[in-house]
Amino acid sequence: MAHKLQSIDRRIIYLILVVVLALPFIFPIRLPIEVSKPTQDAYKTIDQLKDGDVVVMCLVYTPNTSAEAHPMSEALLTHILSKKGVKIIMATFTETGPIFSRQLWDKFGKNLKYGEDFVDLGFAPGGETAVSGFANDIHKVFPVDVRGTPVGQLPLMQKVKSAKDITLLVGSETGNPGTPEFIRQIQGQHKTPIVAGWSGQYVPVYTPYYNAGQVKGFLNGLRGAAEYEILLGKPGEGIGGLGSVTAAMTMVAILIVIANVTYQIDKKGKAQAKEANQA
């Protein structure tokens, strides 16, 4: 039995996994979600924004991680846009960032005036060097916006020249340059507060930045997005997908336990058989 379970066809596991992922969408399950302190802190920081404050939002993710990061971006942007008079600048240091910023503006930017309420600077190459340049002189790193307009011609950008003019940096990240680079080049040098949305795998690595007070608050992947949607009172992609991901993660945990138990049983059985043969 243990040997049979060890050699189960992987396609059967894939099939079960897809079914487990799909079922919560067909029969929605209500999960009790407790809002964690880092999410509450992120919410409080954004909630304190005032008329005229400038927020820079950095989208550092790719299509293969967007399912986790994009709901965080949507939740954070929804909150920022609910604050009257707050200006938003979108800037990315990942090649695929402009794809997602465009998706966000298509969804949320209909009632906003481009150049005055928000600006999309697009992508700047150079990783950490670009982040450093951005902190010191935004106009040099982004001479034109995503539409090809010289940034000096945009009313909002005439007031925002460097990190000193930024009230808050919001990062939605699943890679580099991310929080460590923002801390080294922006927060550390200019004391600009940071709120971030991190992919689940980065949370254990980046949490020390939150404990040290260098990051004001953070969202933990899809779960963080769901928590933030609860605080906003607007269910979205986060809450919608959490039931499905929870079911799949439970299945993965069960499979890991079964695999380890059957491996040990199988190993013991083989050892006993070997001993019997020798006897």
Add this chain to the structure above:
Amino acid sequence: MTPIEFWFSILLTLACLSLMYKENPAYSAAEHLYIGLCAGHFFVLAFNNIKNMGVTPLTKGNMLVLIPIILGVMLYSRFDPKIRWIARYPLSFLTGLGVAMTIRGSIPAQLVPQVRAAMVPLNSLDNVIMSVSTLAVLIFFLFTRSSLVPVSGQISKFGRWIMMVAFGASFGGAVMGAMTLLSGRVRFLLQVFMK
């Protein structure tokens, strides 16, 4: 999303998921399409960057951009074995710049605040666990430990366990990311049947 875009997405999603059964032409086609699209996307971005940050300032009389342009062109010398050595200069420049940039920010922004944050009063279980774990992991990286601390072997082993816990948490997060992605695709496919 227009109906054509919607159905094209559905087909591509199914083609990609078909790899779960076995390697097939539909999957290969989707894979090649993705690679081609990425190459095109990056080419356009690179072209615009060279235009906006190199050519345009140059035409406006900013001769300083000639330095990075020349360094950039020097990188291409690696394609000819006879003049490959030329590429070492821009590479050295890039490495030096990267290291300097990181070190400049690391000490005031990462090292000092992190050390300060690790100095916590031992008045709660959380703080005790954090302090003991930090010390144990630091001792793990002391390679001359045997001569310094008598029980360093055990502490180092404990430090390794602590790191294993952190790696496990990180792996769990990576699995969750993958499940989130698959969940998003499954939800997308279900839209067809639940409409």
